[in-house]
Amino acid sequence: MGACGACGLLLPGLARGQDQARGKALVDDTGYPLVEAKHYVRLDGKRVRCELCPRRCQVADLERGYCGVRENRGGTYYTLVHSRLCSMHTDPIEKKPFFHVVPGSQAFSVATVGCNMECKFCQNWEISQYRPEQVPARNVSPRACHGFAKTEAAPFIAFTYTEPVVFYEYMLDVARLSRQTGVRSVVVSNGYIEEKPLRELLPHLTAFKVDLKAFRNPFYQDLCAGRLQPVLSALQLIKKAGVWLEIVVLVLPTKNDSEAEIRDLARFVKRNLGPEVPVHFTRFHPTYRLQNLPPTPVSTLERCYDVAKGEGLYFVYMGNVPGHPGENTYCPRCNELLISRTGFTVRSNRISGNACPKCKTEIPGVWS
Amino acid sequence: MGVALRSQYATLWRMDCSRRQFLQTGIALGGGLAIGSGILDATMARAAASAPASRVAVVRRKGVTGKDGGVRADVVKRMVFDAVCRATGLDSPRDAFGSLFSASDVVGIKVSCLAGKRMSTRPEVALALAEGVQLAGVKPFNVIVWERSSRELERAGYQIQRESRDLRIMGSDGDYESQPTDAGSVGGCFTRIVTRLCTRQISAPVLKDHDLSGVSLGMKNWYGAIHNPNKYHDNNCSPYVADLFGKSVLRERVRLVVCDALFAQCHGGPAYAPDFMWRFEGVIASLDPVAHDAVGARIIEDERRRRGLPALLEDRRPPRWLERAAALGLGTADRQQIKLIEG
Numbered sequence: 001m002g003a004c005g006a007c008g009l010l011l012p013g014l015a016r017g018q019d020q021a022r023g024k025a026l027v028d029d030t031g032y033p034l035v036e037a038k039h040y041v042r043l044d045g046k047r048v049r050c051e052l053c054p055r056r057c058q059v060a061d062l063e064r065g066y067c068g069v070r071e072n073r074g075g076t077y078y079t080l081v082h083s084r085l086c087s088m089h090t091d092p093i094e095k096k097p098f099f100h101v102v103p104g105s106q107a108f109s110v111a112t113v114g115c116n117m118e119c120k121f122c123q124n125w126e127i128s129q130y131r132p133e134q135v136p137a138r139n140v141s142p143r144a145c146h147g148f149a150k151t152e153a154a155p156f157i158a159f160t161y162t163e164p165v166v167f168y169e170y171m172l173d174v175a176r177l178s179r180q181t182g183v184r185s186v187v188v189s190n191g192y193i194e195e196k197p198l199r200e201l202l203p204h205l206t207a208f209k210v211d212l213k214a215f216r217n218p219f220y221q222d223l224c225a226g227r228l229q230p231v232l233s234a235l236q237l238i239k240k241a242g243v244w245l246e247i248v249v250l251v252l253p254t255k256n257d258s259e260a261e262i263r264d265l266a267r268f269v270k271r272n273l274g275p276e277v278p279v280h281f282t283r284f285h286p287t288y289r290l291q292n293l294p295p296t297p298v299s300t301l302e303r304c305y306d307v308a309k310g311e312g313l314y315f316v317y318m319g320n321v322p323g324h325p326g327e328n329t330y331c332p333r334c335n336e337l338l339i340s341r342t343g344f345t346v347r348s349n350r351i352s353g354n355a356c357p358k359c360k361t362e363i364p365g366v367w368s
Numbered sequence: 369m370g371v372a373l374r375s376q377y378a379t380l381w382r383m384d385c386s387r388r389q390f391l392q393t394g395i396a397l398g399g400g401l402a403i404g405s406g407i408l409d410a411t412m413a414r415a416a417a418s419a420p421a422s423r424v425a426v427v428r429r430k431g432v433t434g435k436d437g438g439v440r441a442d443v444v445k446r447m448v449f450d451a452v453c454r455a456t457g458l459d460s461p462r463d464a465f466g467s468l469f470s471a472s473d474v475v476g477i478k479v480s481c482l483a484g485k486r487m488s489t490r491p492e493v494a495l496a497l498a499e500g501v502q503l504a505g506v507k508p509f510n511v512i513v514w515e516r517s518s519r520e521l522e523r524a525g526y527q528i529q530r531e532s533r534d535l536r537i538m539g540s541d542g543d544y545e546s547q548p549t550d551a552g553s554v555g556g557c558f559t560r561i562v563t564r565l566c567t568r569q570i571s572a573p574v575l576k577d578h579d580l581s582g583v584s585l586g587m588k589n590w591y592g593a594i595h596n597p598n599k600y601h602d603n604n605c606s607p608y609v610a611d612l613f614g615k616s617v618l619r620e621r622v623r624l625v626v627c628d629a630l631f632a633q634c635h636g637g638p639a640y641a642p643d644f645m646w647r648f649e650g651v652i653a654s655l656d657p658v659a660h661d662a663v664g665a666r667i668i669e670d671e672r673r674r675r676g677l678p679a680l681l682e683d684r685r686p687p688r689w690l691e692r693a694a695a696l697g698l699g700t701a702d703r704q705q706i707k708l709i710e711g
């Protein structure tokens with residue numbers, strides 16, 4: 001099964017839902033905590049409307065929303081994945097990827113099943129496109145999650161692999177503990193979230209990586225079952241909140257790789273988010289329901305890189321091409337090599353304090 | 369379906385209607401369908417027997433349900449057999465089931481158990497079907513009553529018998545193919561009960577309303593066969609219900625739809641909503657899944673109208689997927705071409 005790698009980390013005998021931050025400590029008949037969802041409204045006839053993400057699912061009694069992890073039981077909406085982790089692994093933070101967040105540090109990375117989109121090219125579809133009862137999982141309370149991160153000497157907990165928006169309540173409960181434990185929280189997400197829950201979450205986060213799937217709405221509709229505009233709104237809100245933001249664009253040959261689209265994307269980033277926001281163009285490999293495309297040619301990524309740079313973005317990267325110079329960080333002013341990387345490994349980091357050692361230009365990011 | 373057959377059905381339907389008007393019996397259904405006590409004459413029965421599809425049998429027995437919510441198993445069994453005979457146009461249950469299944473088959477009976485005991489496929493209906501299938505020579509352990517999870521089956525009153533040498537009753541419980549089957553708008557991993565275990569399938573839904581798809585009947589029942597049904601509820605589940613059923617893995621295996629309409633529900637589905645439940649005291653059977661669902665939808669619409677509830681279209685959840693299913697050639701949704709046989 002997909003990304004779940006480090007179950008050896010798990011400790012026996014974790015108490016079930018012992019530190020749920022809200023609601024009664026109900027236990028589902030499957031043995032996992034049953035926590036009332038946040039951000040929904042009750043409608044007539046025991047229906048509810050979820051207001052967590054832009055899908056705004058209207059859900060009848062006994063049914064689930066699109067993400068498959070939130071269920072209406074008699075007019076009360078529940079998350080079925082609070083503390084129900086299907087994946088736990090300690091990764092280099094570069095793998096998320098965050099290139100401007102304490103390079104070389106570790107992120108204790110967790111996920112539950114579920115996603116509020118269905119990208120036909122999802123690399124983790126074996127967990128993101130399943131329902132909780134279909135995938136083995138462990139019961140890990142928010143406090144235990146921090147405990148694991150400490151044991152692993154990981155300064156960050158990353159919500160990643162699937163779509164953290166759909167396990168919002170757990171993510172929020174874990175992130176709220178960050179101040180107490182000193183283990184900071186970072187999110188890797190599609191950015192498909194409504195404004196209110198996002199505002200509630202942001203104060204507890206250190207960094208946010210958004211997968212910007214494309215810069216054209218038909219791509220979102222046809223290949224992801226989503227919409228572009230809410231993601232753009234979320235990007236601006238994250239940036240405005242002062243949470244460190246990086247953007248990843250998975251480049252699919254012929255689907256989202258036209259020069260015009262990349263140019264529009266880069267212009268949007270520069271104008272609305274700022275030229276200092278890193279943008280990673282990463283390489284696609286055929287998977288899931290999109291098997292009829294070739295892997296992205298490296299030359300395509302290089303073209304994306306050049307276009308974005310040409311539009312004035314300071315930090316443009318290439319991903320899934322280990323050893324390519326496009327993985328490195330250069331000073332936007334004097335072009336000095338600052339951080340050298342191969343894949344997820346940091347070879348050297350010459351940033352001094354938070355500045356270029358040569359021209360002293362401040363390099364934005366979370367460096368300590 | 370060829371033109372010749374289509375016109376034959378149309379002719380039959382006209383004949384049936386004339387007779388029905390003459391008899392002036394039955395419960396009027398909106399839009400021209402009627403369920404009454406009409407009896408096919410011998411000529412029509414012979415003609416019907418040569419036309420296997422687009423016949424929908426509705427068999428009703430007053431008193432089959434009890435006040436306590438129970439049902440009379442012996443009567444249910446006779447109703448199921450009668451409905452399948454009428455749907456196939458054959459006289460004996462042995463011939464009827466034998467025309468659909470052979471001794472070498474492994475037959476799945478997909479029940480619908482989301483809503484617990486009160487609004488799920490009754491075990492009495494599933495067991496009657498299992499008995500019927502065995503009349504075709506299918507071995508008891510080659511009949512599998514199934515749902516997506518054992519938990520749902522148990523809640524609906526079934527006892528799990530996964531390893532039984534007799535009838536097997538089990539949930540698919542996460543046992544899916546490792547890759548999605550991709551066609552049309554749907555891309556889901558099928559349960560291996562469908563792909564590996566069974567050679568034939570029966571859809572055994574309940575007659576009920578659905579908050580998004582309008583109604584939840586024979587084709588919607590197959591949402592329980594894939595790992596990600598939650599992805600296919602937008603736009604009143606259209607085109608998804610039809611596209612899913614259109615996949616060869618289902619289309620080629622599903623031989624029969626038999627709906628538990630003993631109790632039915634016209635609003636508030638898919639969960640059990642007692643205020644909108646009524647005793648229809650029926651079993652609906654067809655070899656044409658689209659015709660079956662069209663008739664079921666019409667019965668629900670009719671009950672809604674009787675109670676002053678808005679039509680499904682007004683309620684913004686018409687079963688659009690019926691048209692799509694017909695367009696894909698999965699059956700007929702055209703009531704002029706559906707031959708309704710009641711008893």
Ligand code: SF4
Pocket residue numbers: 050051052053054055056057064065066067068070115116165166
């Ligand atoms: S979080 Fe899930 S249930 Fe809520 S609106 Fe999004 S997809 Fe629907």
